[in-house]
Amino acid sequence: MPDEPVRRRSALTLGLLCLTLIASGCVTRLWEPTPQDVLQRTLPSAVQIVIEEPDGRRVRAASGVAIASRPASHGSTCFVLTSGHTVAGLNDGKQIFAVFGSHRAPGEKVRATVVVARDSDTVDLALLRADSERCVPARSARAAVLGESVWVVGFPFGRPMTLASGVVSQVNDAAGQDTAARLMVDASVSYGSSGGGVYEAREGRLLGVVEGYDTARVTSKGANPAWYVDVPVPGQTFVSPLVHIRRFLAETGHAELMESDTTRARITADSQTTSR
Structure with missing residues (x-):
């Protein structure tokens, strides 16, 4: 049986070896989420937006993402972000619906109301x-990083949920501008994807929502009457980043709906201290 000094030396040697391996990067994380794990956490936050006439005829479709839930006397109130142009110009007769849980059919279709919306050259959020x-x-998520992999979750043409993968293809386009002012991804989207969530692929955290996309016009040759179709340009999907979303919420009095991780941790710590 080894004496006590020998045991201590062995334990110390083993400890130093472990520290050396960790410092050199030879020890990797024991578990990394698979794409399926990430999507299981991501997809439930995707919301389909449907606008209908009083008689039930669909007139517009878009996508959205849930950002907060608050208890209410009748259950829970969900706050959903979408693009501002989705709800622009609606008259009193049209009804807005949000469809939750579409990743596991059938989804739950409920009436929705507009809390606040802006549709301008600088802000396109509702x-x-x-x-x-x-x-x-x-x-x-944290601020987007050029080249990082992303998922875009939307409902193109008002149809079932669709996933598109890509990378962050642009973070800003000119010095001196907001560092997230021109966020773009190269994932292809179509009509109805506006307002859909853009998530970083590693953990499924929200980077922003789809604002729109560039199109190329394809025209007919020799047809009478002439016709054309606008085709989305791959690699030029514009995204409203978190910095714009938080600013929009702050300016409209709803900053608490999307706190940063630091602020959320501080609020949690404060509430725990108060409860003591």
């Missing part, structure tokens, strides 16, 4: 609210 027990808010 905040909706709807009552649903199937609200799963997205988790916020």
Whole structure:
């Protein structure tokens, strides 16, 4: 049986060896989420937006992402982000619906109302609210990094949920501008994807929402009458980044709906201290 000094030396040697391996990068994380794990956490936050006439005829379709849930007397109120142009110009007769849980059919279709919306050259965002027990808010990411992999979740043409993968293809386009002012991804999207969530692929955290995309016009030759079609340009999908979303929420009095991780941790710590 080895004496006590020998045991201590062996334990010390083993400890130093472990520290050396960790410092040199030879020890990797024991578990990394698979793409399936990431999507299981991501997809529930995707929301389909449908606008209908009073008689049920669909007139517009878009995508959205849940960002917060608050308890209410009748259950839970869900706050959903989408693009501002989705709800622009609606008259009193048209009804807005949000469909939750579409990743596992059938989804839950409920009435939604516009809390605040802006559709301008600098802001294209809208905040909706709807009552649903199937609200799963997205988790916020850090600032986007050029070249990082992303998922775009949307409902093109008002059809079932669609995933598109890509990378962040542009973070900013000119010195002196907001560092996230011109966020672009190269994932291809179509009509109805506006407002859909753009998530970083590693953990499924929200980077922003789809604002729109560039198109190329394809015209007919020799046809009478002439016709044309606008085709989305791959690699030029514009995204409203988190910095714009947080600014929009702050300016409209709803900053608490999307706190940063640092702020959320501080609020949690403060509430725990107060409860003591």
